[in-house]
Amino acid sequence: MSLLPPLRLTRARVLRDGEMQDRSVAIADGRITKGPLPEVDLSGYLILPGIVDLHSDALERHLLPRPPAAFPAAAALAAAEREAAAAGVTTVWLAQGWSWEGGIRAPEAAERVLQAHQDHRAQAVVDLRVQLRCETHLVDGAPRLLAAVRRYGIDYVTFNDHVAEVIDAGREAPARVAARAERLGVAAEEYLAAAGAARVRAAEVPRHLCRLAEAFDRMGVVYASHDDPDGETRERFAMIGAKLAEFPATRRAAATARAMGDPVILGAPNVLRGRSHSGRVSALDLLRDRLCDALASDYHPPSLAAAAWKLVDSGRMGLPQAWTLLSRNPARVLRLPDRGEIATGRRADLVIVNERTRAIEATIAGGRLAYLAGEAGRRFLSAPAAFRLAAE
Numbered sequence: 001m002s003l004l005p006p007l008r009l010t011r012a013r014v015l016r017d018g019e020m021q022d023r024s025v026a027i028a029d030g031r032i033t034k035g036p037l038p039e040v041d042l043s044g045y046l047i048l049p050g051i052v053d054l055h056s057d058a059l060e061r062h063l064l065p066r067p068p069a070a071f072p073a074a075a076a077l078a079a080a081e082r083e084a085a086a087a088g089v090t091t092v093w094l095a096q097g098w099s100w101e102g103g104i105r106a107p108e109a110a111e112r113v114l115q116a117h118q119d120h121r122a123q124a125v126v127d128l129r130v131q132l133r134c135e136t137h138l139v140d141g142a143p144r145l146l147a148a149v150r151r152y153g154i155d156y157v158t159f160n161d162h163v164a165e166v167i168d169a170g171r172e173a174p175a176r177v178a179a180r181a182e183r184l185g186v187a188a189e190e191y192l193a194a195a196g197a198a199r200v201r202a203a204e205v206p207r208h209l210c211r212l213a214e215a216f217d218r219m220g221v222v223y224a225s226h227d228d229p230d231g232e233t234r235e236r237f238a239m240i241g242a243k244l245a246e247f248p249a250t251r252r253a254a255a256t257a258r259a260m261g262d263p264v265i266l267g268a269p270n271v272l273r274g275r276s277h278s279g280r281v282s283a284l285d286l287l288r289d290r291l292c293d294a295l296a297s298d299y300h301p302p303s304l305a306a307a308a309w310k311l312v313d314s315g316r317m318g319l320p321q322a323w324t325l326l327s328r329n330p331a332r333v334l335r336l337p338d339r340g341e342i343a344t345g346r347r348a349d350l351v352i353v354n355e356r357t358r359a360i361e362a363t364i365a366g367g368r369l370a371y372l373a374g375e376a377g378r379r380f381l382s383a384p385a386a387f388r389l390a391a392e
Contacts, residue, residue, distance in 0.1 A: 003030050003367045004348075007383075011043035013355065016342045018320050020046075027348040030367030034344060040383045042352060045376060046319075049327035049342050050090025050349025050365060051304050054265055054334060055131060055158070055246060055296040058083055059094040059113070060183070063104050067182045070104075073116035081126050085370035087301040088351035088360045091331075091339060093131035093156050098145055100138045100198045101162065101191065103184035107144055114152040125370040131156045133226065137163050137198035139208045146215050156334060157216060158224040158246050159209065159237065163202075166195040213240040222334060224265070227280075231256035238262055244333065247298070249280040254291040263333045264291055267298035268326075271307035287316065294330040305351075309358055352376050 006028035013020050025047050026033045062076035062083075077094070084092045096113050097105025110132065117130050130152070134145060136159050148154065170177045170192045181191035216223050224244030225237035231252040234245055238260050245257035246265045257264050270276050270283035286292050297304050308322040316322075331340025339347045352362035354374065361376035362369070372380060 004364065004369055006033075006035075006037045008037040008039045009042050009047060009350075009352075010039045011041050012045040012047045012352070014047045014342060015049060015320055015323055018324075020320060025342060025350065027350075027364070027367055030348055032342060032344050032346050032348055038383065040379055042376065042379065044355055045361070046353040046355050047342070048088075048323055048351045048353060049340055050347075050351055050363065051088045051326045052330040052334070052336065052340055053084065053089045053092040053297045053301065053304065053326075054156075054294060054330045055095050055298060056080070056084065056089075056092050056301060057095050057299045058297070058301055059096060060104055061299075063113075064183065064185050067185055070185065073113045074120060077113075077116055077120045077128065081120075081124055081128050082371075083301055084126050084128075085363045085365065086360065086373075087297070088305050088353075088363050088371075089126060089297070089301060090347075090349035090351075090363065090365040090370070091127040091129070091336070092297075093129045093334075095131050095133050095158075097133045097135070097160075098138065098141065098148075099133070099135035099160070099162075100141075100194050101135065101166075101184055101186070102194060103181075103186040105133075105135075105184055107138075107141055107148075111148060114148060114154075118152055125368045126365050129156070130154060131158060133158050133160050134212070135163075135198070136161045136205050136209060137201050139201045139204045142208060142212060145212070149216075149219060149221060154221065156222050156224075157212075158226045158244075159242060160226045163195050163198050166191065167199060170195070210240055213242065217241060228253035228257075234262070235260070246296075247280075248286075251281050251286065251289070251291070254281070254286050255289075258291050263293040263329075265294045265296050265330075265333070266292045268295045268303035268307035269298050269300045271295060272300075272303045272310055284316075287311070292325065294333055295325045296330070305353070305358075305360060 008024050008026045010024040058080045062079040096110050098110050099105040178188040181188040223242045224246045225242045226246045228234040228248045234253045234256045243262045248254040254264050266283040275282050311322040312319050328340040339349050348367040350364040361374040363371040
């Protein structure tokens with residue numbers, strides 16, 4: 001998709017330098033710039049940095065929206081990208097399982113997604129990336145995993161361990177296991193059998209993870225742990241180099257990460273709902289105790305902006321601080337110095353929000369128009385002088 005022509009977005013309130021300012025934002029060649037450019041009047045709007053989403057499960061929902069009706073990976077990626085853009089996301093890691101669980105999380109399924117993603121990136125507007133969710137007990141999958149990481153340029157991996165959870169649920173809540181298996185496209189019996197086979201390899205897991213960590217370090221891959229149940233688990237992962245704590249399940253796990261200087265990533269849906277859907281620690285409680293560095297969409301992309309507004313409306317923090325959890329902080333966590341803030345020379349990643357309704361009406365990703373709606377759409381399209389320049 002072509003870059004927008006040079007434009008100056010005027011008369012909006014802009015989040016810049018940590019505060020809301022009455023000033024304009026100029027973009028050219030995909031970057032924030034300076035200079036007298038054709039204007040688009042955005043009075044009544046907020047201009048905020050594009051959202052950097054560190055973990056989105058949206059892809060699975062588009063791959064298998066109604067089991068067993070599977071959709072091609074290319075179509076799922078396109079749908080996930082459109083959903084991200086409408087939510088104000090300009091950079092996103094789509095979580096893809098690499099697991100003994102099978103179905104849409106099997107290594108062969110992951111490889112199909114990775115190839116489709118490689119083919120899709122040239123036409124993507126949002127910076128669409130893939131995070132591999134590596135199940136810790138898939139010991140024999142290491143060579144194949146590392147080959148895929150190299151081949152497809154994966155820059156973010158998270159370690160998951162669902163073995164005990166699945167086995168316990170199979171004994172105590174078989175209906176829940178059946179529903180989970182169905183969402184992955186496998187039979188419940190097959191799912192439980194795979195969990196049992198994975199548990200047999202438990203003694204091999206520590207050395208397996210150390211070998212992966214060493215390889216990731218050589219390749220410059222960032223790696224995290226997911227759903228740490230306690231401080232001891234977080235400490236063990238930190239010791240092998242997994243320095244990000246993604247969705248810690250307890251306060252103790254989050255506090256251990258903070259004590260060790262490891263960033264803590266929480267789910268925006270948890271903030272918006274005021275509690276975890278699975279009975280884990282409340283993200284609001286962790287935010288109150290300053291045990292959160294960034295928010296991710298988890299299973300619901302629209303929750304990102306909505307969570308920021310909830311923090312504002314509840315008096316917990318102002319908009320600049322709340323939005324930092326969606327933009328600047330996650331960009332820093334994943335080592336992306338060119339985005340996350342509105343500043344000269346940075347990528348033109350912008351979210352345009354109707355100040356009265358709080359609706360996202362435009363998303364600009366890398367200087368490309370990713371989403372446009374409402375009154376903001378009318379104003380962009382009624383600026384013919386600016387758009388004539390693009391054709392000249």
